[in-house]
Amino acid sequence: MSQDVIEALRRAEKMRIEFVANVSHELRTPMTSIKGYAETLLQDFEEGRAIDPDFLKIILKNSNRLIALINDLLDLSAIESGADQINLCDLDILEISKHVVSNLHHHAKSKDMEIVLDCRTNLVKADPKRLEQVMTNLIDNAIKYCPPKSVVNVEWSKVDDEVILKVIDHGPGIPEKYLDRLFERFYRVDKGRSRETGGTGLGLAIVKHIMQRHGGTAFVESKIGVGTAFICKFPV
Numbered sequence: 088m089s090q091d092v093i094e095a096l097r098r099a100e101k102m103r104i105e106f107v108a109n110v111s112h113e114l115r116t117p118m119t120s121i122k123g124y125a126e127t128l129l130q131d132f133e134e135g136r137a138i139d140p141d142f143l144k145i146i147l148k149n150s151n152r153l154i155a156l157i158n159d160l161l162d163l164s165a166i167e168s169g170a171d172q173i174n175l176c177d178l179d180i181l182e183i184s185k186h187v188v189s190n191l192h193h194h195a196k197s198k199d200m201e202i203v204l205d206c207r208t209n210l211v212k213a214d215p216k217r218l219e220q221v222m223t224n225l226i227d228n229a230i231k232y233c234p235p236k237s238v239v240n241v242e243w244s245k246v247d248d249e250v251i252l253k254v255i256d257h258g259p260g261i262p263e264k265y266l267d268r269l270f271e272r273f274y275r276v277d278k279g280r281s282r283e284t285g286g287t288g289l290g291l292a293i294v295k296h297i298m299q300r301h302g303g304t305a306f307v308e309s310k311i312g313v314g315t316a317f318i319c320k321f322p323v
Contacts, residue, residue, distance in 0.1 A: 109273040113156055113288065117149035152287075159289040163272070166217075166296045173214045173300045180243050180250075181206045183215065187222045188241070194227065198235045202226060208245035211252075211321050217297045221305075222252070224290040225317045229256035232315075245323070249303075252319040260311040269307055270295040294319070 124142045131138060165171035181204070188202045195202050211218070222241070229239040233256045240255040261269070268274045273288040291305075294317075298305040302322050309315040 109288075110160065113273065114153065117152045117156075120149045121146050121153075156287045156289070159287045159293065162220075163289055163293050163296065166293065166300060169300075173217065175212050175214060175301070177210045178213055178215055178218060180209060180211055183218060184222065184241060184243070187219055187226065191223065191226055191230065194230050195239070198230060198233070200230060200233065200235065200237055200239065202230075202239045202241060204241050206243045208243055208250060211243070211250045212323065213301060213321055217300070221294050221297050221319060222254070224294050225252075225254040225319075228290060228317075229254055229258075229315075232256065233258040248323045250321045250323060252321070253316050255314060255316045257314040260313055261307070261309040261315055262311065263309070266307055266309060270305065291317075
Protein backbone atom coordinates (compact mmCIF):
# COMPACT_ATOMS: atom_id res chain seq x y z
CA MET A 88 0.00 0.00 0.00
CA SER A 89 1.46 3.36 -1.05
CA GLN A 90 2.14 6.21 1.36
CA ASP A 91 -0.48 8.36 -0.39
CA VAL A 92 -3.17 5.71 0.14
CA ILE A 93 -2.19 5.30 3.79
CA GLU A 94 -2.33 9.06 4.30
CA ALA A 95 -5.74 9.26 2.59
CA LEU A 96 -7.07 6.50 4.86
CA ARG A 97 -5.76 8.31 7.92
CA ARG A 98 -7.46 11.54 6.85
CA ALA A 99 -10.71 9.68 6.21
CA GLU A 100 -10.57 8.02 9.63
CA LYS A 101 -9.83 11.35 11.30
CA MET A 102 -12.80 12.94 9.52
CA ARG A 103 -15.03 10.04 10.60
CA ILE A 104 -14.00 10.38 14.24
CA GLU A 105 -14.50 14.16 14.18
CA PHE A 106 -17.90 13.75 12.51
CA VAL A 107 -19.13 11.25 15.11
CA ALA A 108 -17.88 13.50 17.92
CA ASN A 109 -19.61 16.55 16.41
CA VAL A 110 -22.89 14.72 15.87
CA SER A 111 -22.82 13.36 19.41
CA HIS A 112 -22.23 16.84 20.82
CA GLU A 113 -24.94 18.45 18.68
CA LEU A 114 -27.47 15.81 19.72
CA ARG A 115 -26.51 15.74 23.39
CA THR A 116 -26.97 19.47 23.98
CA PRO A 117 -30.71 19.72 23.18
CA MET A 118 -31.43 16.26 24.62
CA THR A 119 -29.84 17.25 27.94
CA SER A 120 -31.97 20.39 28.01
CA ILE A 121 -35.16 18.46 27.22
CA LYS A 122 -34.41 15.88 29.93
CA GLY A 123 -33.65 18.52 32.57
CA TYR A 124 -36.81 20.57 31.97
CA ALA A 125 -39.00 17.45 31.67
CA GLU A 126 -37.72 16.20 35.04
CA THR A 127 -38.44 19.60 36.62
CA LEU A 128 -41.98 19.65 35.18
CA LEU A 129 -42.62 16.12 36.44
CA GLN A 130 -41.41 17.06 39.93
CA ASP A 131 -43.60 20.18 39.94
CA PHE A 132 -46.61 18.10 38.88
CA GLU A 133 -45.99 15.43 41.54
CA GLU A 134 -45.64 18.09 44.26
CA GLY A 135 -48.74 19.99 43.18
CA ARG A 136 -46.98 23.10 41.86
CA ALA A 137 -48.20 24.98 38.78
CA ILE A 138 -46.64 23.96 35.47
CA ASP A 139 -44.39 26.69 34.03
CA PRO A 140 -45.35 27.17 30.33
CA ASP A 141 -41.88 28.59 29.61
CA PHE A 142 -40.41 25.17 30.37
CA LEU A 143 -42.72 23.62 27.79
CA LYS A 144 -41.63 26.23 25.23
CA ILE A 145 -37.97 25.37 25.87
CA ILE A 146 -38.69 21.65 25.46
CA LEU A 147 -40.53 22.35 22.19
CA LYS A 148 -37.71 24.57 20.92
CA ASN A 149 -35.07 21.91 21.60
CA SER A 150 -37.27 19.18 20.11
CA ASN A 151 -37.58 21.21 16.91
CA ARG A 152 -33.82 21.69 16.89
CA LEU A 153 -33.30 17.92 17.17
CA ILE A 154 -35.72 17.26 14.31
CA ALA A 155 -33.98 19.86 12.11
CA LEU A 156 -30.58 18.37 12.88
CA ILE A 157 -31.67 14.80 12.13
CA ASN A 158 -33.37 15.90 8.89
CA ASP A 159 -30.22 17.72 7.77
CA LEU A 160 -28.04 14.70 8.64
CA LEU A 161 -30.28 12.39 6.61
CA ASP A 162 -30.37 14.89 3.75
CA LEU A 163 -26.59 15.34 3.70
CA SER A 164 -26.07 11.58 3.78
CA ALA A 165 -28.41 11.07 0.82
CA ILE A 166 -26.71 13.82 -1.20
CA GLU A 167 -23.16 12.66 -0.44
CA SER A 168 -23.87 8.99 -1.16
CA GLY A 169 -25.74 9.70 -4.39
CA ALA A 170 -28.80 7.87 -3.06
CA ASP A 171 -30.92 10.92 -3.82
CA GLN A 172 -31.04 11.30 -7.58
CA ILE A 173 -30.51 14.72 -9.14
CA ASN A 174 -33.17 15.44 -11.79
CA LEU A 175 -31.90 18.24 -14.00
CA CYS A 176 -34.34 20.37 -15.96
CA ASP A 177 -34.58 23.94 -17.24
CA LEU A 178 -36.05 26.07 -14.48
CA ASP A 179 -37.52 29.56 -14.66
CA ILE A 180 -35.18 31.54 -12.40
CA LEU A 181 -37.59 34.36 -11.60
CA GLU A 182 -40.43 31.96 -10.76
CA ILE A 183 -38.44 29.76 -8.35
CA SER A 184 -36.72 32.79 -6.81
CA LYS A 185 -40.04 34.47 -6.07
CA HIS A 186 -41.29 31.23 -4.52
CA VAL A 187 -38.29 30.97 -2.17
CA VAL A 188 -38.44 34.66 -1.23
CA SER A 189 -42.16 34.32 -0.49
CA ASN A 190 -41.46 31.40 1.87
CA LEU A 191 -38.86 33.50 3.73
CA HIS A 192 -40.93 36.68 3.82
CA HIS A 193 -42.06 36.18 7.42
CA HIS A 194 -38.48 35.65 8.63
CA ALA A 195 -37.28 38.79 6.85
CA LYS A 196 -40.27 40.82 8.05
CA SER A 197 -39.55 39.83 11.67
CA LYS A 198 -36.28 41.80 11.35
CA ASP A 199 -37.76 44.55 9.15
CA MET A 200 -35.51 43.38 6.32
CA GLU A 201 -36.00 43.37 2.56
CA ILE A 202 -35.00 40.69 0.03
CA VAL A 203 -34.24 42.25 -3.36
CA LEU A 204 -34.26 40.08 -6.51
CA ASP A 205 -32.20 40.89 -9.61
CA CYS A 206 -32.54 38.26 -12.35
CA ARG A 207 -30.39 39.06 -15.40
CA THR A 208 -30.88 35.65 -17.00
CA ASN A 209 -33.96 33.47 -17.45
CA LEU A 210 -33.10 29.78 -17.10
CA VAL A 211 -30.87 27.49 -15.07
CA LYS A 212 -30.46 23.73 -15.47
CA ALA A 213 -30.93 22.29 -12.00
CA ASP A 214 -32.94 19.97 -9.79
CA PRO A 215 -35.93 22.05 -8.60
CA LYS A 216 -36.00 20.62 -5.08
CA ARG A 217 -32.26 21.04 -4.57
CA LEU A 218 -32.09 24.51 -6.10
CA GLU A 219 -34.83 25.65 -3.76
CA GLN A 220 -32.84 24.15 -0.89
CA VAL A 221 -29.66 25.98 -1.89
CA MET A 222 -31.44 29.31 -2.18
CA THR A 223 -33.38 28.83 1.06
CA ASN A 224 -30.25 27.94 3.06
CA LEU A 225 -28.25 30.89 1.73
CA ILE A 226 -30.98 33.52 2.02
CA ASP A 227 -32.07 32.28 5.45
CA ASN A 228 -28.44 32.48 6.64
CA ALA A 229 -28.15 36.03 5.32
CA ILE A 230 -31.28 37.06 7.22
CA LYS A 231 -30.05 35.43 10.45
CA TYR A 232 -26.68 37.13 10.50
CA CYS A 233 -27.63 40.58 9.20
CA PRO A 234 -28.68 43.48 11.40
CA PRO A 235 -32.35 44.54 11.37
CA LYS A 236 -33.58 46.90 8.63
CA SER A 237 -30.89 45.79 6.18
CA VAL A 238 -31.18 44.31 2.68
CA VAL A 239 -30.35 40.89 1.26
CA ASN A 240 -29.62 40.94 -2.47
CA VAL A 241 -30.29 37.84 -4.57
CA GLU A 242 -28.65 38.18 -7.99
CA TRP A 243 -28.73 35.86 -11.00
CA SER A 244 -26.51 36.32 -14.04
CA LYS A 245 -24.94 34.36 -16.90
CA VAL A 246 -21.23 34.57 -17.69
CA ASP A 247 -19.88 32.46 -20.57
CA ASP A 248 -20.92 28.86 -19.86
CA GLU A 249 -22.08 29.38 -16.27
CA VAL A 250 -25.23 30.63 -14.56
CA ILE A 251 -24.29 32.41 -11.35
CA LEU A 252 -26.30 32.88 -8.18
CA LYS A 253 -25.13 35.43 -5.61
CA VAL A 254 -26.72 35.93 -2.20
CA ILE A 255 -25.29 39.12 -0.73
CA ASP A 256 -25.78 40.48 2.75
CA HIS A 257 -24.61 43.78 4.20
CA GLY A 258 -23.74 42.50 7.63
CA PRO A 259 -20.50 42.66 9.63
CA GLY A 260 -18.54 40.38 7.29
CA ILE A 261 -16.48 37.28 8.07
CA PRO A 262 -12.72 37.33 8.83
CA GLU A 263 -10.67 35.90 5.97
CA LYS A 264 -9.12 33.18 8.15
CA TYR A 265 -12.53 31.51 8.53
CA LEU A 266 -13.66 31.54 4.89
CA ASP A 267 -12.00 28.28 3.79
CA ARG A 268 -13.80 26.31 6.50
CA LEU A 269 -17.32 27.71 6.22
CA PHE A 270 -18.59 24.80 4.10
CA GLU A 271 -17.35 22.14 6.54
CA ARG A 272 -19.95 20.14 8.45
CA PHE A 273 -20.73 21.70 11.86
CA TYR A 274 -18.18 24.50 11.40
CA ARG A 275 -19.37 27.77 12.91
CA VAL A 276 -17.57 31.09 13.20
CA ASP A 277 -19.72 32.00 16.21
CA LYS A 278 -20.94 28.76 17.81
CA GLY A 279 -23.11 30.34 20.47
CA ARG A 280 -24.88 32.72 18.11
CA SER A 281 -25.46 30.02 15.49
CA ARG A 282 -27.17 27.73 17.99
CA GLU A 283 -29.21 30.64 19.35
CA THR A 284 -30.55 31.35 15.84
CA GLY A 285 -31.48 27.69 15.38
CA GLY A 286 -28.76 26.65 12.94
CA THR A 287 -27.74 23.00 12.66
CA GLY A 288 -24.25 23.71 11.32
CA LEU A 289 -24.97 21.64 8.20
CA GLY A 290 -26.66 24.12 5.87
CA LEU A 291 -23.55 25.25 4.00
CA ALA A 292 -22.19 21.69 3.79
CA ILE A 293 -25.47 20.70 2.13
CA VAL A 294 -25.15 23.63 -0.30
CA LYS A 295 -21.60 22.57 -1.22
CA HIS A 296 -22.56 18.96 -1.90
CA ILE A 297 -25.67 19.92 -3.88
CA MET A 298 -23.53 22.14 -6.10
CA GLN A 299 -20.98 19.36 -6.57
CA ARG A 300 -23.77 17.00 -7.64
CA HIS A 301 -24.77 19.61 -10.23
CA GLY A 302 -21.21 19.79 -11.54
CA GLY A 303 -20.94 23.30 -10.14
CA THR A 304 -19.16 25.11 -7.33
CA ALA A 305 -19.97 27.15 -4.24
CA PHE A 306 -17.71 29.64 -2.50
CA VAL A 307 -17.80 32.77 -0.38
CA GLU A 308 -16.36 36.28 -0.52
CA SER A 309 -16.47 38.66 2.44
CA LYS A 310 -15.15 41.99 3.65
CA ILE A 311 -15.23 43.09 7.26
CA GLY A 312 -17.69 45.96 7.73
CA VAL A 313 -19.05 45.58 4.19
CA GLY A 314 -20.80 42.23 3.98
CA THR A 315 -20.65 38.70 2.60
CA ALA A 316 -21.53 37.11 -0.74
CA PHE A 317 -22.19 33.41 -1.20
CA ILE A 318 -21.73 32.46 -4.84
CA CYS A 319 -22.95 29.35 -6.65
CA LYS A 320 -21.98 28.58 -10.24
CA PHE A 321 -24.14 26.21 -12.31
CA PRO A 322 -22.84 24.86 -15.62
CA VAL A 323 -25.08 25.67 -18.60
